[in-house]
Amino acid sequence: xARIAAEQSREAFAELFAFFAPRLKAYMMRLGAAxxxxxxxxxxxxxxxxxxxAMYDRKQAxxxxxxxxxxRNRRIDVQRRTSKPPLEPDEPMLRPAEAEQPDSAxxxxxxxxxxxxxxxxxxxxxxxxxxxAFYDGxxxxxxxxxxxxPLGTVKSRIRxxxxxxxxxxxxxx
Amino acid sequence: xxxxxxxxxxxxxxxxxAGTLDAGLALLVETQGALRAGxxxxxxxxxxxxxxxxxxxxxxxxRAGALESAMAQIDALEASATAQDAGxxxxxxxxxxxxxxxxxxxxxxxxxxxxxxxxxGIRRFPLDVGSQMEVELYRIQPDAAIPRHTHGGQEFTLIxxxxxxxxxxSFGPGDLAVKGPEDTHQPVGDSGEICFxxxxxxxxxxxxxxxxxxxxxLGRR
Numbered sequence: 001x002a003r004i005a006a007e008q009s010r011e012a013f014a015e016l017f018a019f020f021a022p023r024l025k026a027y028m029m030r031l032g033a034a035x036x037x038x039x040x041x042x043x044x045x046x047x048x049x050x051x052x053x054a055m056y057d058r059k060q061a062x063x064x065x066x067x068x069x070x071x072r073n074r075r076i077d078v079q080r081r082t083s084k085p086p087l088e089p090d091e092p093m094l095r096p097a098e099a100e101q102p103d104s105a106x107x108x109x110x111x112x113x114x115x116x117x118x119x120x121x122x123x124x125x126x127x128x129x130x131x132x133a134f135y136d137g138x139x140x141x142x143x144x145x146x147x148x149x150p151l152g153t154v155k156s157r158i159r160x161x162x163x164x165x166x167x168x169x170x171x172x173x
Numbered sequence: 174x175x176x177x178x179x180x181x182x183x184x185x186x187x188x189x190x191a192g193t194l195d196a197g198l199a200l201l202v203e204t205q206g207a208l209r210a211g212x213x214x215x216x217x218x219x220x221x222x223x224x225x226x227x228x229x230x231x232x233x234x235x236r237a238g239a240l241e242s243a244m245a246q247i248d249a250l251e252a253s254a255t256a257q258d259a260g261x262x263x264x265x266x267x268x269x270x271x272x273x274x275x276x277x278x279x280x281x282x283x284x285x286x287x288x289x290x291x292x293x294g295i296r297r298f299p300l301d302v303g304s305q306m307e308v309e310l311y312r313i314q315p316d317a318a319i320p321r322h323t324h325g326g327q328e329f330t331l332i333x334x335x336x337x338x339x340x341x342x343s344f345g346p347g348d349l350a351v352k353g354p355e356d357t358h359q360p361v362g363d364s365g366e367i368c369f370x371x372x373x374x375x376x377x378x379x380x381x382x383x384x385x386x387x388x389x390x391l392g393r394r
Contacts (some may be wrong), residue, residue, distance in 0.1 A: 014240060025232070065225075069220060071227070096348065115222055130222060
């Protein structure tokens, strides 16, 4: 990515293209795009990656997370779904300001590495729910319906999985 | 019950990360993230989860010649390079210090010409972000009072600068307040500093009290 930004390296872009374009296409098809449209959207996203490469900051996100964001924004342009999830009982957005903490010792990159490593260890049932929520963008109640699970179970499994991703929760309840 | 590893998560973050959150609520999440490190981290973590799934996705082969076609587009781009970095005109002084997400929303919503007076000392500015909800930026002068009102649905208020106080307490930068149809309140801007607030609501506000009679007479909403 750095080489694309700094030297407009087409070689580096080709490598990125080889890995991500087919995955972007799969992502778009998963969201319901027909094959020709998915192909075009994947192309679009890769062109945006080329044009915006200079904005990529490796301290803020991994390449795949950054490319995902570009793809997600493209998705928003194309098919606007408007989910308005209910607030959680302990909604973090409603919490008062925390005492100003010094920057956490864990960098974004470390956090991402941990997320990726822990994701690989999750039991399938948790992984599937995370994917439905974070990748497909289904609401908890939609997930409950499509998996035939009580809403509370969906919520607690997702919370458990996320706690694992944060790391260090040795003994899940 | 509070665990060491308790960390902020809610469905708003996963919907935001996946790109399905209503645009008004997404603006709320982004803007609070700019004001609160904890929220920003929670969003970053959610996006990392989403990004990992992209990486793990079973690829679907691109058509033959896809890379060549991308390279041709790059050639075309470079040929027509230069130009069009006009940038969004910075205007308005006072709002320059608001989070980027909001300044962008202001710039793409017609700029500062769209401020209208809502009540003495209160100005509001509708933001076009593609939300199905009503999204507005409020500017509240010190000690100015928003007429007492209730809500048709939920109303989210994120304080961006300054602060206000209503019957339920005082709110400062980064604080999010939620009011529902059962709540009636009369926020008053705190002394000393102009208050800016981002408001996202489902359903119109209804003035109660004397102003409400006027509103009903005028047939607004």
